[in-house]
Amino acid sequence: MRATARVVARADGRGGTALPVLDGEGPLALRRTRSTGPAARVTLVGAMSGPLGGDHLTVEATAGEGARLHIGSAAATLALPGQTREAARYDVRLTVADDAELHWLPEQLISVRESDLRITTRAELARGARLVLREEQVLGRTGESCGRLTSRLTVRRAGATLLDQELSCGPGAPGGWDGPAVLAGHRAVGQLVVVRPQYERHKPPATTLGEWAALTPLAGPGVLVTAVAPDALRVRRVLDQALRDLG
Template identity: 70%
Template sequence: MRATARIGAVADGRGGTALPLLAGEGPLALRRTRGEGAEAGVMLVGAMSAPLGGDHLTVEADAGPGARLLLRSAAATLALPGRHGEPARYDVRLDLAADSAVRWLPEPLVSVRGSDLRVRTRVELAPTARLLLREEQVLGRTGEAPGLLRSRLTVNRGGRPLLDQELACGPGAPDGWDGPAGLSGHRAIGQLLVVDPEFETAPPRAAMLGPFAAATPLAGPAVLVTALAPDALQLRELLDEAWRTYGW
């Protein structure tokens, strides 16, 4: 199955944000929700079980000049095995124009035993845009071994690379992914990326946020918080604390 959700946000000229484009397909249903202040809110609602092996799902969001957009999902996404062993793909593409602000805050992605999922998130930001992006990945349901999860996050600001990283976990991933130099037995992995032009005058400092969480300033007005935890609940607590410190 192939399905795409498309979201377009524009400043409405009255201090708010309008959504002239809101179109979902298949399991990617979209619902308008309340944002905060000038934000327009959009909820991604899973209309059926997906992604299954062989599926290709895409979420595309464009924020025009001055637009404010909050994107969330209603529930966790379960990566499930398909009937013939093919990998599934889940692509997210965010495009932020000048003076826009986007918060992408999906619920966790759970890698179910026997699944094979490739996640690709790509963000293009204008130099004056702001971004708050959260990713949470859980390896297996309770008491369950994970599937194979491969994830890549690429962020360009003003046409120049800001961040490009990859992660592979589960059966078939490179050796050592779960060793002392990797996840070291943790089953929840997350990160919070905050890009804010205000950091150009007041850059955040590198800091340890716990035994398995750290904030790292990037070569640009941005900070990346990475965290490991034994479960999704503790991971969310770590990232929420980072959000209160660095986000908006």
């Protein structure tokens, strides 16, 4: 299956945000949810199971100049085995214009046993753009081993790369992914990226956030928070607290 969901947000000229494009296909259903502020809020609803082996799903979101767009999901995404041995693909493409803000805050992605998923998230930001991006991966459901999961995250601002990292886990992944230098035996991992123009003048310093999490300044106006934990709940608590502390 191939399916694409598209969201385009534009400033409405009255202090709010309009959604001239809100279109989903197949398992990717989009719903606008109530907002009392200037941001338009959209929820990604899984209308079908997936991604399954061989599927190619894409989410494209654009925040035009002056727009405020917050995107979440209604539930966790399950990467499932399919009838084919071909890997599933899930691509997320985010574009944020000057004086625009985009929050990408989906629920966790769970790598089910015998699944094979390659997820790529790419954010292209204008110089005056703001971004809050959270990704969380869970290796297997309760009591089961995980599938193969490869996750690539790239953030670019004004043509320059702020972050480009890849994590590969599960059967067939390069050795060491479960060792002390990477996941250290934990089953859940999360990343939070915050990019704000004011960080060009001053941004938070590098620091640890408990035993298994850290905040790292990026080479530009952004910071990266990375956390690992035995379960998704503890990863979420660390990332949520970090976002509150960043203000």
